[in-house]
Amino acid sequence: MITIDGSQGEGGGQVLRTSLGLSMLTGTPFRITRIRANRDKPGLMRQHLTCVLAAAQVCSAEVVGAAVGSSELTFKPGTVRPGDYTFSVGTAGSTTLVLQAVLPALLRAASPSTITLEGGTHNIFAPPVDFLEKSFLAVVNRMGPSVAVTLDRYGFYPAGGGRWTAAITPSAKLDAIEITKRLEITHRRAVALVAGLPGEIGMRELETLRRGFSWEPDCFQIRQLPGDCGPGNVVMIEIGDGQVTEVFTAFGERGVRAEAVAERCIKQARAYLAAGAPVGEHLADQLLIPLAMAGGGSFVTGRPTEHTRTNIDIVQKFLPVTITMRELEGDQWGVEIAGI
Incomplete structure (x- = not known):
């Protein structure tokens, strides 16, 4: 059994999710202590x-410590059972993070699965469904498996109520890939989503986005969602080069001007474009697991975050790989995964 200190590195929920996913995948039990010790709650x-x-549920595990507020957990996985599952967070909490926990094992399962998730779909401090589908899963789908996403209903904090489905067709083996150079940018899109709030908010955000980028007019869109999906407001910018599509997100908040929300998103996108690396910081975190499952691969990203460094440590506890990072020119970093 592997023992994990949940306070290590970034000390948040990522340590738990990665441990769960790789425990299911490898059949390795683990015990985690000091869960999310670095968080306010x-x-x-x-x-x-x-x-x-x-x-x-997916792997018929034996679990000790599964309760709200618990700081320790023991997880002994059984056999992974592909099938049709529905999981509800019960609050506006992120549903995309739930998929992260069960996805690795189901990518290598014996047959397809369908996962329906209910709760928050667009949450601050979590990857929105758009990022999961267009950025992370788009790369995973190039490695052999297929994961198709259907978003039925948006869910924002604090109301929640979102619903979406991931249809997973597994692959016996994942193919290693390399993403080491940014190609010519061919995809640009900026969207303002508004639900249960005045449409003027989205219009002001869109105008700010237009001033921020000299893109073609059809690159900018506003989407007024049904009122009962809200209240909620999100600005998203997509930038793709044919091998990677990065999705940047900023959320509307009470007391924050619409223009300021759009500027936050613009700042993220401009930083990515200026860095020149093909893989952004959030995608870098998530690519580690499928590449480790493939037993190899590499990518170039910006300066590794604490999330990335922490995920590297956890992955190497469960899988027979070495993950190395080296600084390149211009504050770019190369990340390489190799089987032992």
Whole structure:
């Protein structure tokens, strides 16, 4: 059994999710202590507990410590059972993080699965469904498996109520890939989503986006969602070069001007473009697991975040790979995964 200190590195829920996913994949039991010790409210919150319960259901695991507020957990996985599952966070907590916990094992399962998730679909401090589909899963789908996403209903904090489905067709083997050079940018899109709020908010955000980028007019869109999906407001910018599409997100907040929300998103996109690396910081975190499952691969990203460094440590505890990072020119970093 592997013992993991949940306070290591970034000390958040990522340590738990990666451990759950790789435990299911490898059949390796683990015990984690000091769960989310570096957060204002340590221990398991509702969305983290949903990750644990979802993982346990998919692989018939024995679990000790699965309760809201728990700071320790023991997880002994059984056999992974592909099939049709529905998991509800029960709050506006992130549903995309729940999929992260069960996805690795289901990518290599014996038959397809369908995962329906209910709760938050667009949450601050979590990858929105758009990022998961267009950025992360688009790369995974090039490696052999196929994951198709259908978004039925948006869910924003604090109301939640979102619903979406991931249809997973597994592959016995994942192919290693390399993403080491940014190609010519061929895809640009900026969207303002507004639900249950005045449409003027989205219009002001869109005008700010237009001033920020001299793109073709059809690159800018506003989407007025049904009122009962809200209240919610999100600005998203997509930038792709044919091998990677990065999705940058900023959320509307009470007391924050629409222009300021759009500027936050613009700042993220401009930083990515200026860095020149093909893989952004959030995608870098997530690519580590599928590349480690493939037993090899490499990518170039910006300066590694604490999330990336922490994920590297956890992956190497479960899988027979070495992950190395080296600084390149211009504050770019190369990340290489190799089988032992």
